[in-house]
Amino acid sequence: MKALELKDVRFKYRGSDNWALDSVSLVVEKGEFITVLGCNGSGKSTICLLANGLVPHAIQGDFEGSVEIFEKPVMGRTVAEIATKVGIVFQEPESQLFCMSVEEEVAFGPENLAVPRHEIRERVEWALELVGMKGYNDRSPFSLSGGQKQRVAIAASLSMHPDMLVLDEPAYALDPIGRHDLYSVLRELKGKHGMTVILAERDAEEAAAFSDRIVIMNKGKVVDVGPPRDTLRNPDKLKRMGIQPPQLSEVASLLNARLSTSKYSFLTVDEAESTITREIIGRGGVVRK
Amino acid sequence: MIPAPSPGQGDDKIISVRNLRFTYEGGVVAITDLSIDIRKGDYVALVGGNGSGKTTFAKNLNGLLRPSSGIVTIRGRDAARTAVPELAKIVGYAFQNPDYQLFCATVEEEVRFGPLNLGYSEDDIRRKVERALDAMNLQHLRDKPPLSLRLGERRRVSIASVIAMDPDIFILDEPTTGLDTEESDMLMQKLQNLNVEGKTIILITHDMRLVSEHAKRVVVMSVGRIILDSDPRGAFSDLEILRRSNLEPPAVTKLAHALKDKGIPADVISPQELVFHLLRGGESR
Numbered sequence: 001m002k003a004l005e006l007k008d009v010r011f012k013y014r015g016s017d018n019w020a021l022d023s024v025s026l027v028v029e030k031g032e033f034i035t036v037l038g039c040n041g042s043g044k045s046t047i048c049l050l051a052n053g054l055v056p057h058a059i060q061g062d063f064e065g066s067v068e069i070f071e072k073p074v075m076g077r078t079v080a081e082i083a084t085k086v087g088i089v090f091q092e093p094e095s096q097l098f099c100m101s102v103e104e105e106v107a108f109g110p111e112n113l114a115v116p117r118h119e120i121r122e123r124v125e126w127a128l129e130l131v132g133m134k135g136y137n138d139r140s141p142f143s144l145s146g147g148q149k150q151r152v153a154i155a156a157s158l159s160m161h162p163d164m165l166v167l168d169e170p171a172y173a174l175d176p177i178g179r180h181d182l183y184s185v186l187r188e189l190k191g192k193h194g195m196t197v198i199l200a201e202r203d204a205e206e207a208a209a210f211s212d213r214i215v216i217m218n219k220g221k222v223v224d225v226g227p228p229r230d231t232l233r234n235p236d237k238l239k240r241m242g243i244q245p246p247q248l249s250e251v252a253s254l255l256n257a258r259l260s261t262s263k264y265s266f267l268t269v270d271e272a273e274s275t276i277t278r279e280i281i282g283r284g285g286v287v288r289k
Numbered sequence: 290m291i292p293a294p295s296p297g298q299g300d301d302k303i304i305s306v307r308n309l310r311f312t313y314e315g316g317v318v319a320i321t322d323l324s325i326d327i328r329k330g331d332y333v334a335l336v337g338g339n340g341s342g343k344t345t346f347a348k349n350l351n352g353l354l355r356p357s358s359g360i361v362t363i364r365g366r367d368a369a370r371t372a373v374p375e376l377a378k379i380v381g382y383a384f385q386n387p388d389y390q391l392f393c394a395t396v397e398e399e400v401r402f403g404p405l406n407l408g409y410s411e412d413d414i415r416r417k418v419e420r421a422l423d424a425m426n427l428q429h430l431r432d433k434p435p436l437s438l439r440l441g442e443r444r445r446v447s448i449a450s451v452i453a454m455d456p457d458i459f460i461l462d463e464p465t466t467g468l469d470t471e472e473s474d475m476l477m478q479k480l481q482n483l484n485v486e487g488k489t490i491i492l493i494t495h496d497m498r499l500v501s502e503h504a505k506r507v508v509v510m511s512v513g514r515i516i517l518d519s520d521p522r523g524a525f526s527d528l529e530i531l532r533r534s535n536l537e538p539p540a541v542t543k544l545a546h547a548l549k550d551k552g553i554p555a556d557v558i559s560p561q562e563l564v565f566h567l568l569r570g571g572e573s574r
Binding site: 040097144145146147172173174175176177178179180202205239242243244246248249250251255258259269270273276277280281288 | 338339340439440441466467468469470471473495497498532535536537539540541543544547548551552560561563564567568
């Protein structure tokens with residue numbers, strides 16, 4: 001089943017002279033983890049807003065093309081209805097937290113869907129456990145660290161039992177460990193729950209390891225789509241589009257150039273370590289101390 | 290304990306902090322006990338996780354916050370006894386969110402505001418403004434309203450308005466957050482230029498890659514104190530300390546650590562360096 005299908009979509013925000021998206025076609029299958037990579041103004045946030053109907057329903061502008069969410073056109077549906085299928089998490093967790101306690105925050109969505117009380121309680125516990133925030137029920141969201149707030153925002157989306165989760169640079173305001181913990185949650189959502197995820201990022205260092213496909217955007221257009229190993233293999237090309245390439249891609253690309261091969265590509269430190277140990281150090285590549 | 294420096298002593302210490310403690314109203318202790326000396330012309334990366342106290346520390350240097358106890362000496366003067374406008378001539382501070390400090394109708398007015406309020410003559414002001422606009426590559430935007438600019442440009446305006454006051458010390462709080470690689474590289478290059486001119490730079494960040502590429506000295510903070518003070522290589526070779534302060538080394542440093550017992554130095558900070566070490570043996574055969 002297709003979770004999202006964009007066909008020749010163009011969108012221009014009201015008051016802007018440029019197309020934020022220009023002739024974009026993209027299919028995301030149910031259960032896929034997709035990372036949309038691009039710099040500021042590349043169109044990645046607009047993809048997120050299309051994936052839950054906020055564009056074109058709530059955010060005005062010139063819209064062309066067609067969008068289907070779970071194989072139904074967005075036209076003629078409401079944002080409220082789409083929200084039961086698609087959860088969205090923004091850059092700044094403060095922008096979407098407003099309740100007095102973590103529990104109220106996570107219960108807010110299902111309460112508004114008139115889910116029975118006992119089921120709401122189950123969903124809250126399930127969602128908090130999933131994001132590693134079990135036991136924080138009575139805490140004020142505003143007393144939490146940035147990383148914890150963002151995980152509560154994700155739990156608040158998950159308690160609606162969405163079929164797809166969309167995250168727009170969720171690690172933006174987080175310190176490196178907050179970022180690391182957030183990515184562990186995303187990895188688990190994919191691994192254990194088979195959730196369809198669309199993640200917009202400017203940096204693919206972590207997402208490279210577990211994204212099914214990476215969509216590279218530049219100036220409103222999709223310039224490349226494919227598995228991380230293919231889309232991240234040319235660091236110079238990424239740099240030219242204002243995207244910081246993963247350091248491991250840079251290591252692989254330098255090795256390829258120096259050894260006149262194209263066989264190296266590393267998505268994780270572990271993978272790089274074992275390949276390098278076997279194929280380079282094992283052949284006397286390094287001067288031993 | 291390090292003895293308190295006597296003011297006006299003939300060394301190049303521009304900042305000297307002794308046993309600084311800072312408690313916010315309501316009792317949250319943000320700085321427990323902090324002592325440090327910073328020399329003129331240094332480039333210090335002040336790193337630590339969210340809530341480690343780095344911004345609180347920085348605000349104690351420019352008088353936005355006053356120490357609960359301890360002594361902050363800036364260019365030989367006790368900061369607690371120096372008026373904020375006087376300190377502003379020595380310590381410039383660019384906020385993390387540039388929009389907190391932008392309020393004028395044009396970029397030029399914004400940049401003029403500082404020196405105007407410090408009471409310089411019109412000639413001086415004009416010269417300082419031109420220099421600041423040049424330094425941050427803003428001449429072509431001088432008549433634009435600052436809030437209509439892109440984030441990277443707004444950051445440059447906020448830093449230009451600091452440059453216009455011609456301080457000796459620049460404190461920049463997360464200046465590259467939200468910037469693209471290109472904008473970030475340009476900004477960092479401009480900061481490098483200021484440092485080459487002899488300005489002291491204090492860069493607050495948790496971007497370890499930025500630290501490895503630019504800083505001369507890394508000060509790691511965790512729960513209100515300094516837990517490591519070293520050159521960037523030293524900081525990156527101690528994974529345990531970084532983790533304790535909610536930081537992560539760059540991926541290439543993690544890889545070098547994983548290959549440590551195969552003869553790769555653990556303080557590698559760039560992909561080029563790692564590949565150099567990997568292929569060194571092969572080349573010489």
